[in-house]
Amino acid sequence: MAQPFDPNSEAALLNTASLHYNRREMQEAQQVCDRILRGNPRQQAALHLVGMIALARGDASTARQWLAKAATLGPSPGILLDLADAQIASDDLAGAILYCKHAIALSPHHAGAHRKLGNVLHWMKDSRGAIASLQEALRIQPDFAEARVDLGQALLGAGDYGAARKELEPALGLKPPDPNALVFYALACHELGEFDKAIECLEKAIKLERDPVDTLCNLANVHRDAGNIARAIELYERALALAPDNMEARNDYAHTLLARGDFERGWDLYEARWEAFDSPQRRAYRQPAWKGEPLAGKRLLVWDEQGIGDQMLFASLLPEVQAQAGSCTVVCEEKLANLFARSFPGMQVVAAKSEALQALLSESFDYQVPIASLARFFRKSMADFPRHTGYLRADPRRIGAWKERLDALGPGRKIGISWRGGFVGSRRHLRSIELEAWLPILKTPGVEFVSLQYTDCAAEIAALREKHGIVLHHWQEAIDDYDETAALVCALDRVVSVCTAL
Numbered sequence: 391m392a393q394p395f396d397p398n399s400e401a402a403l404l405n406t407a408s409l410h411y412n413r414r415e416m417q418e419a420q421q422v423c424d425r426i427l428r429g430n431p432r433q434q435a436a437l438h439l440v441g442m443i444a445l446a447r448g449d450a451s452t453a454r455q456w457l458a459k460a461a462t463l464g465p466s467p468g469i470l471l472d473l474a475d476a477q478i479a480s481d482d483l484a485g486a487i488l489y490c491k492h493a494i495a496l497s498p499h500h501a502g503a504h505r506k507l508g509n510v511l512h513w514m515k516d517s518r519g520a521i522a523s524l525q526e527a528l529r530i531q532p533d534f535a536e537a538r539v540d541l542g543q544a545l546l547g548a549g550d551y552g553a554a555r556k557e558l559e560p561a562l563g564l565k566p567p568d569p570n571a572l573v574f575y576a577l578a579c580h581e582l583g584e585f586d587k588a589i590e591c592l593e594k595a596i597k598l599e600r601d602p603v604d605t606l607c608n609l610a611n612v613h614r615d616a617g618n619i620a621r622a623i624e625l626y627e628r629a630l631a632l633a634p635d636n637m638e639a640r641n642d643y644a645h646t647l648l649a650r651g652d653f654e655r656g657w658d659l660y661e662a663r664w665e666a667f668d669s670p671q672r673r674a675y676r677q678p679a680w681k682g683e684p685l686a687g688k689r690l691l692v693w694d695e696q697g698i699g700d701q702m703l704f705a706s707l708l709p710e711v712q713a714q715a716g717s718c719t720v721v722c723e724e725k726l727a728n729l730f731a732r733s734f735p736g737m738q739v740v741a742a743k744s745e746a747l748q749a750l751l752s753e754s755f756d757y758q759v760p761i762a763s764l765a766r767f768f769r770k771s772m773a774d775f776p777r778h779t780g781y782l783r784a785d786p787r788r789i790g791a792w793k794e795r796l797d798a799l800g801p802g803r804k805i806g807i808s809w810r811g812g813f814v815g816s817r818r819h820l821r822s823i824e825l826e827a828w829l830p831i832l833k834t835p836g837v838e839f840v841s842l843q844y845t846d847c848a849a850e851i852a853a854l855r856e857k858h859g860i861v862l863h864h865w866q867e868a869i870d871d872y873d874e875t876a877a878l879v880c881a882l883d884r885v886v887s888v889c890t891a892l
Contacts, residue, residue, distance in 0.1 A: 400426060404435055416443050434463040442472060450479035467493040467500050474506055478513075486510045501531035509540055517548035535564055542574045546581075549819060554578040562591075569595040573605055576612070581819065585616040603633045607642050614646045622646050637665035653774075657766040671695070672760070680757035682767045685715040688756040693721040694742050695760045698872070699891030701726060706781050707764040708734050720761070721747060728873040733783045788877035792868075796881055799863065802836040803883040807862075808843050811890030821889045825850050831886065832860050840882060842892050844869050 397406075403426050410419035420443050426436040441456030453476040461469050470493040477485035490507035493500060508523030524541040528534055539561050545554035555578040561571035576591035592609040596602040610625035626643035633639065640662035647656035664672055675693055692711065694701050701722050712718045712734060722730050724741040731739040740746050769775060796804040809828060811821035825847075832839055832854075841851060841864035851862045868878045875892070879885055885892065 400430065400433065404433075404439075407436070407439055411439060411443060411446075414446070416446055419443055432463060434460050437463070438469055438472070441476070445472070445476055445479060448479075450476050454480065465492065465496065467497045467503055470496070471503060471506055474510070478510065483510050483514050487514075499530050501527040501534050501537065504530065505534065505537040505540060508537070508544060512540070512544045512547055515547070517544060520544040521548060535561060535568070539568055539571045539574065542571070542578070546574055546577055551578045551581040551819070555582065567594070567598055569598045569605070572598075573608065577608065580608075580612050580615065581817070585612055588612045589616075601632075603629045603636055603639060606632075607636075607639045610646070611642060614649070619646060619650050623650075637662040641666040651772060653765070653772070654770045657763075657769070661763065661766070669695075674751060675758045676751075677755040677758040680759040680763075683757070685711070685757075687716040689717045689719075689754070690715040691719050691721070691750070691755040691758040692761050692764065693758060694723060695762055697891065698723050698725060701761060702782065702891060704761040704764060705730065705733070706778075707761070707768050708737065709781065710768050711764060712737050719750065719755070721750070725870075725872040728871070729782055729784070729876050732785065732873075733781060782876060784876035784880045785873060788874060789880045792878045792881035795865075796838070796840070799838045802838055804838050804840060804881075806840045806842040806879060806882045806885040806887075807831075808841075808885075808887040808890055808892045810843060810845055810847075811888045811892075823888055825854055829858065829860075832858075832862070838863065840864070840878070842869070842875065842879070842885065842887070844891070 397403075403422055407419045407422035407426070410416075410422065419439065423436045423440045423443070426433050427440070430436075437456055437460035441453045441460060444450075444456060445453035454473065457469060457473045457476055461473065470489045474486040474489035474493070477483070477489060487507065487510050490503055490510060493503040494507065497503065504523050504527035508520045508527065511523060512520035521541065521544045524537055524544055527537040528541065531537070538557060542554045542558035542561070545551075545557060555575060558571055558575040558578065561568060562575060564571060572591040572595040576588040576595070579585070579588040579591070589609065589612055592605055592612065595605050596609065599605055606625050606629040610622040610629070613619075613625065614622040623643075623646060626639060626646065629636065629639045630643065640659045644656050644659035644662065647653075647659065650656075671693075675691065677691060680690060690711065692708070705720075705722075708718070708720060708730075717738070719738040719740060720730060720734070721740050721742055724744065727739050727741040730737075740750055807828065809823050809825055839860075839862050841847060841862050843864070847864070851864055854860050854862055865878075868874045872891075879892075
């Protein structure tokens with residue numbers, strides 16, 4: 391005989407609490423859970439639900455406490471993965487990974503656990519690990535659409551745009567459509583130069599999204615790279631009208647304005663880079679920020695940011711700053727320290743990540759400024775760019791030594807080459823040309839070619855010699871120190887290079 395329904399039973403109360411939680415009625419769900427736990431403080435499902443209520447309210451610390459209590463009564467993959475979410479909400483990605491791995495150890499075929507681990511690894515910039523975990527999730531559950539979209543995103547992060555596009559193609563037909571799949575597919579097409587496909591997918595995604603600001607910016611970026619600057623500006627303005635304080639949108643817009651030559655607006659918006667991309671480095675400099683005040687008699691600290699090529703680019707501003715300031719100190723990459731010290735006499739040059747820098751940080755300066763921010767005050771229009779014959783000065787003795795070494799190679803011109811620039815995050819695939827594609831140049835008779843490539847290229851050079859009989863001279867000591875690189879460049883007859891620091 392069936393037992394009569396008891397609305398006050400533990401099972402019934404749990405169902406009621408879960409119903410409130412699913413309806414986002416958190417206060418009511420909490421009250422029912424409290425009632426359950428007063429009668430049974432070790433009721434695992436209630437402890438678990440209280441943790442989830444706290445997480446939904448944005449209280450990750452309290453959520454971890456309740457979920458940990460539930461786990462001590464017998465860990466399950468569900469509780470452990472929710473604990474991983476609580477760690478993610480607390481910005482503890484390493485802790486989240488431990489809980490994901492614990493869940494996988496308990497249930498090796500839990501596709502959701504592999505997916506969550508893959509996503510956390512992706513956020514930690516471990517592309518290889520993320521891809522492997524997401525592929526395992528799909529091996530276990532081939533129809534796991536969300537994991538396939540995540541895999542596409544991880545492949546994008548790894549710079550494998552062709553594989554990302556191929557992985558995401560099946561997800562484009564999801565019902566209902568997944569805006570993330572459309573956006574990630576568009577990003578892959580963008581990087582592969584398929585602008586029309588990228589635009590089509592992004593426009594579809596915008597119609598599906600409640601908050602389309604990021605996608606509007608992605609669409610603007612595609613139009614910018616396709617050469618449609620006017621349309622790109624319209625889209626940035628639309629995005630910033632919706633979210634005026636979106637710093638990534640402001641930063642992207644800045645690049646477009648600078649490309650168009652609208653320097654005054656562009657440099658001002660470019661300051662958004664600090665909020666768009668959190669920089670611990672900036673927090674190390676606690677002296678007052680320079681905002682264009684008169685520098686006569688003032689002590690100014692100019693510090694490094696971005697890559698070596700960027701620092702060399704913005705170093706063109708240093709002579710003008712030095713002419714105005716009472717004294718000027720510049721921090722730069724160690725590879726550039728000797729070159730900068732010679733090029734800007736009278737300016738103190740300190741290598742980044744050195745003991746000297748640590749001492750410098752405690753010294754008294756009137757102002758500090760990141761090197762790229764100098765452009766706001768000295769390059770407001772095209773007319774502000776001075777005509778010059780170069781501002782970096784190589785060591786004359788080292789130039790002479792390199793000329794002797796080059797002469798020893800025999801007669802004919804000596805030409806340096808660099809074929810790969812940047813890294814995945816700075817669009818290496820668009821800034822590089824495979825060495826094989828250089829063959830029409832490298833087969834030029836009467837020329838000795840010299841490698842100026844700063845990445846590990848020994849295998850490529852060896853393959854070039856073995857397959858084509860072409861000798862490409864490479865001296866690592868000329869690459870390790872940019873003072874030596876500068877001297878070698880000056881000793882060569884010509885340099886042919888992709889877009890890179892060289």
